[in-house]
Amino acid sequence: MPRIIGPGISGVVTASRDVLKAGMRRVSASASSNSLSTNIEWPSPSFADSIDPKNSVPDEDLKRIARAMGCAVEDLTAYPNLHNPSQHSKQYITAKGLTIPAYRRTPFMDWRVKMPPATLKSRKSKLAYRHPIGLDQAFKEALGVIEGDRQQKYDKVLKMQDRIDTILQHYNVSRIDQIPDQKARGEAYLASIDIEKLRITAEINNPEVIHQFNSGNSDMKFPVYRHLARQKWEQDDRLLLMDRLESMKVIPDTLATFYPHVDLKIRFPGTTSHWIDPGRIMSTGVTAQAPEFSIQIFEDKPKLYTIVILDPDTPDLENDSYKHTLHYILADVKITGNEPLVDKSLARELVPYLPPHPEKNSGFHRYVVWVFEQPGGERLAVQQRKGKGQIDIDSLLERDGFDIRLFRSAHGLKAVGAHFWRNGYDSKTDGVREKFGLGPGNVYTHKRFQHYEDYRG
Structure with missing residues (x-):
């Protein structure tokens, strides 16, 4: 030749x-x-x-x-x-x-x-x-x-x-x-x-x-490795992620459907050394510490991201419904293709981690992790919304009744990755509540009618 x-x-x-x-x-x-x-x-x-x-x-x-x-x-x-x-x-x-x-x-x-x-x-x-x-x-x-x-x-x-x-x-x-x-x-x-x-x-x-x-x-x-990694992720892990997000109603209970662009993985330090699958049921003793994150991007340019963890299954007794509870916000997370592990010491913690503590008989709670790409690669700051005026950042960071849609639009964030796990009340929950000073939780029971008058109201 x-x-x-x-x-x-x-x-x-x-x-x-x-x-x-x-x-x-x-x-x-x-x-x-x-x-x-x-x-x-x-x-x-x-x-x-x-x-x-x-x-x-x-x-x-x-x-x-x-x-x-x-x-x-x-x-x-x-x-x-x-x-x-x-x-x-x-x-x-x-x-x-x-x-x-x-x-x-x-x-x-x-x-x-x-x-x-x-x-x-x-x-x-x-x-x-x-x-x-x-x-x-x-x-x-x-x-x-x-x-x-x-x-x-x-x-x-x-x-x-x-x-x-x-x-x-x-x-x-x-x-x-x-x-x-x-x-x-x-x-x-x-x-x-x-x-x-x-x-x-x-x-x-x-x-x-x-x-x-x-x-x-x-x-x-090198572009060829980024291409092979993205191809493997799209054929395996991304399909599993989207199936779990949709089948367990994470989408649209938290945000509307989206197209994942990054491979987000989570694990909990000290107890689990492997990355957990989306939707896995965890013990409250394991999730008492903030999880570790891996954000694998498939581009050669580093970017800044914001990580949000929320619970959309908190009982709302006044409205006979459910509300969102904010558990964690980590902003200005810098990620490169070769360094997917998140270094929390280099990021900005807007809201400290609140460990999951489901109340008894409230069922399994979904703890959803959203990763947002910050616009222009700039530090996270409240921006002016068209026709709405300036928004007080303190109101956006309230744990009780957290509105993730308002938080995203106010900061101009783009959802690029997601993950979630589940927690239910177990033998470790009371210990977690006592350790972090969360107080005794409610115990939910079904109302039983003793007399015929109860049915008539």
């Missing part, structure tokens, strides 16, 4: 194609458990090796590659290369020899060690397996095709990025949304969307990228 070289990033990104032609080097891996040793073929130095700081690579080439991939220069050395297995995979082979579970193997392992395919179940069929003739050559040629396609896409990225930079320099602005001309702003915005798509498709067929993602080693700085 002829060598495919693009004019933009020649010599570095396509260097791995020449590396394959240079030959293979053999590495002996010895197993620590059964002293089994075998010769495993590894490729020659790859793209990740060529940009090592010890090697002499022009800074301009490194900057151009980083610009094409949408990352910093220092992130290039950690990026999984097309022809070089991850260091994690190499160490795992060295430690375990050939006793690698089928689900932990990468395509590179099967190619070098010549293991039977994972689809073969019986030991007899595995022993009878023979490595197909020409598979090594076909695999290397396939990698060459992927590399050529990758090169062409990165060349297009650089051309489109140059066009955006030209428009920004012409209007002397730093961001696309600051471009005054509507037509030029639309052109630059569409180009930025195409750049993101090209960066994803350039790496989506990289076997090592898929292996790193499945192993939980994703780096959200």
